[in-house]
Amino acid sequence: MERWENDLFERYYKSWRGIDAAYDQIAASCGVTSNIMNILTLLYKHRTPMTQNELSRELHLSRQTVTSVVDSLEQRGLVSRSIAENDRRSRMITLTEDGRASGRRIGRTMRNVELSAFRKLSSEEQNALVDIMEKLWHSMEETLADT
Incomplete structure (x- = not known):
């Protein structure tokens, strides 16, 4: 690998880690982890219950991580679980009133920083940033599918 490629990837990794750390800082300012922030804000934006598998797929988190976070949110009274009507093995996750308020508050905090x-x-x-990020994401998925 050429030196300029190494430098480019180092800048890429540093930027990626910096953005990830910024989201961790946003979550911490709201008194939660980034996984809790992401699940609460996704459920709030979605407006209808979601299965744990849907949360896992949408957020690219392992099922075990989603289960652990949902357990924590349920203990805090921010979500409730119910059995899905069409698949008794699936659990529907619904925000409680407190969960909706938290999702709205955290989502607004996150969006204000992003804006x-x-x-x-x-x-x-x-637009270029988002277009390039989407292109990189899809290119990585294609590359991984080919291996």
């Missing part, structure tokens, strides 16, 4: 950061980019840069 503030995005506003430092031109609209062309914003």
Whole structure:
């Protein structure tokens, strides 16, 4: 690998870790972990119950991680579980009133930070960033599927 490639990947990794750390910091400012933040805000945005498998697929988290986070959220009174009507093996996760309030509060905090950061980019840069991230994501999926 050439030196410029090494430097480029080091910048890529540093940026990725920095963005990940920023989301951890947002979650911590709300008194939760990033996994809790992501599950609460996804359930809030989705507006209807989701299965644990749907949460796992949507957030790219292991089923074990989702189960552990949902256990914690249930203990805190932020979600409830019920058996899915069409598949008794599936558990539907529903936000409680407190869960909806937390999801809204945390989601707004996260979005405010994101908007503030995005506003430092031109609209062309914003669109290019998201387009390139999507292209990289799909290219990685294709590469992994070919192996």
